[in-house]
Amino acid sequence: MYTLLPINKYFLRLFKNKFLNKKVIFAGDFKDKIPIYLNTLMSFVNTHNYDYYIWLKKQMNNNVYYGLMNNKYKKYNFNILIFFWLKNKKESLFILNNILSFLSLKVEIFIIGSNNSGVKKINNIQELEIINLKKIINARKHIIFHGILTKNIFFNINHYWNYYYYDNYPIYSLPGIFSGNKIDNGSKLLISTIINSNFLIKGKILDLGCGSGIISTIINSNLEKYNIKYSIYATDIDIKAIYSTKKTLNRNFIKNIKVFPSNIYSDIKEKFNFIISNPPIHKNVNFSLKFIYKMISKFRKNTYYKGELLFVINNFISYKKIFNNFSLKFSILSKNKKFSVYRIKNI
Incomplete structure (x- = not known):
C-alpha cells in the first residue's frame, strides 16, 4: 500500500x-x-x-x-x-x-x-x-x-487555534485545516442550499470530511428549530480536523454530534439518510479526485434506500469528469459562478 x-x-x-x-x-x-x-x-x-x-x-x-x-x-x-x-x-x-x-x-x-x-x-x-x-x-x-x-x-x-465567526457561531481550526480564517465559498453555498432548499434533511446525517466542523454546526443549529428526529456524525482522516470540529462544537455548546476519525467510509458502521460533504480536491498540493470517486462509488452501501449524497464542487471540474465512471442519476441543486451543489439519490 x-x-x-x-x-x-x-x-x-x-x-x-x-x-x-x-x-x-x-x-x-x-x-x-x-x-x-x-x-x-x-x-x-x-x-x-x-x-x-x-x-x-x-x-x-x-x-x-x-x-x-x-x-x-x-x-x-x-x-x-x-x-x-x-x-x-x-x-x-x-x-x-x-x-x-x-x-x-x-x-x-x-x-x-x-x-x-x-x-x-x-x-x-x-x-x-x-x-x-x-x-x-x-x-x-x-x-x-x-x-x-x-x-x-x-x-x-491554545497558542495555535484560529477562529472566526459565521452567523454568530465561532468556528475553530488548527493549522493545516482547510479555510481556517473564514468560511470558504464552497461550504457557504452548500450550507445555504441545505438550509434554504424546499426539502428538509433529517434522520441520520454524515458530515464527511468535517474539517473545522462548520457544516455540522450550522446544520445542527438549523435542525434544532424543527420538531424532528435527527442525528449527526462527523468524520475526517486528519486528527487536526477531529480536534477542530470538537472544539467548534464545544464552543457552540453542541453535545449531540458524534465525531471520530475515518478514511472516508473506513470506520462507518451504520447507514445514513444523508451524506454531506465539501470534499477535498487536492492531496498535499497535487490535484486529486480520489476522495470524490471513493465517496460516490460507495455511497449506496452507506445510505438507506432513497438516502442522498449532497456535495459541493468547484465548477472548473466538469460533471463529466466526476460522473462518467458511474451509472448514477444526479441533479444540481444550486450553482453560482464558482461552485455547484450536486445531489445523488440511492434509488
Missing part, C-alpha cells in the same frame, strides 16, 4: 546502520515504509493521518500514535527525531513543536523537505534557531537538514 519515496531510499542507504543503538521517532508529512526499514534500537511514529496510522499499527504494534503527543512520552528517551516538513509552514511548526516539547536536550534532529515545500528557508524561522540546523544533503528534489536541540520547548495547543 505504501512504498518508499526516492529521498527515503537515499536516506536509508546513507544511514541504514547508523542508528542501531538509537531510539528514533518519526513525525510530519510522510506515509511510507522508512520506519520499518531503518535499523534502530527502537522506532516510533507519530502521524496525523488516520489511514496511515491504521496500516502502520499492523506493522509496528504499539509503536505508533495518532494525534498530539504529551510529556508521558519523555520516558521513551528518544535520541533521534526524523521530521518530514510539510508545505504549510504553520502546520509544520505546530507538529514539530509538539514533538520537541517532550524531547531531551542534545537530541539529534533531521528535517527532510521537498524543494517546493518552503524548507529551503527554514533557517529564517526564528523559533527554530534553538536547533542550529545545517543543510547536509541536497538530493532527489529534497533537502535534509541536521541539528541538535539546545533548549527546551513549551507546547500549548
